[in-house]
Amino acid sequence: MRVRTAVIGMLALVSLAGCGGYGGTGSYGGGGGGGGGGGGPAGSVTAGPGIQFVSGHNGSSNAAVDTIAIGSTVTWTWTGSLPHSVQSVGSPSFASSSTMTGSGRYGVRFDTPGTYQYDCAVHGQSMTGTIVVR
Ligand SMILES: [Cu+2]
Numbered sequence: 001m002r003v004r005t006a007v008i009g010m011l012a013l014v015s016l017a018g019c020g021g022y023g024g025t026g027s028y029g030g031g032g033g034g035g036g037g038g039g040g041p042a043g044s045v046t047a048g049p050g051i052q053f054v055s056g057h058n059g060s061s062n063a064a065v066d067t068i069a070i071g072s073t074v075t076w077t078w079t080g081s082l083p084h085s086v087q088s089v090g091s092p093s094f095a096s097s098s099t100m101t102g103s104g105r106y107g108v109r110f111d112t113p114g115t116y117q118y119d120c121a122v123h124g125q126s127m128t129g130t131i132v133v134r
Contacts, residue, residue: 049080064129078104
């Protein structure tokens with residue numbers, strides 16, 4: 001006489017997926033007050049609509065030059081339909097995650113005084129900017 005035993009295995013897979021993406025479209029805590037000369041505490045730069053970065057402080061482009069306060073954030077906002085990106089030239093290294101078109105956003109906080117050059121990975125020296133932190 002044979003006894004067949006059926007074993008029913010129950011396998012419970014518990015997946016804890018709690019990681020949030022850290023993309024380029026997050027929100028940034030706003031910095032406080034104190035406008036200095038030459039622009040203001042934070043930076044606002046548009047990428048495009050043509051082949052240019054344009055400073056929200058003074059309208060400069062190629063190179064867009066923004067002077068910001070230590071510890072404040074520069075936010076790049078994409079306009080138009082041309083793909084652009086933001087990448088540092090030299091250190092510290094920063095780069096937007098990829099080329100983006102209209103309505104993309106990217107921010108970098110600068111905690112150390114200095115002059116930081118950046119350009120667009122698509123357009124290189126035709127599309128540059130400078131952030132002065134002091
Ligand atoms: Cu570009």
